[in-house]
Amino acid sequence: MNTEIGLFQLAQDYANTRHNGHLTIMKFTGKWRACFGTPWSENIREDISKMVEGNTLEACLLKLLKNPVKF
16 A cells, blocks of 8 residues: 555544544645644634644655644
């Protein structure tokens, strides 16, 4: 199995069991960002800056699973 797919499945399972299935993944020009829950405050840019970040989706999901960030 592709590592990215496996990590996504682990993140999805974690979201399903602990966060009502809420998992947010964003891709910007040079970085990926992810968190559990849904960033939705009045200052969305601040929320996005608090999400875990990685140069690849794989790196980002690894960081998220090691240090879960939730909104």
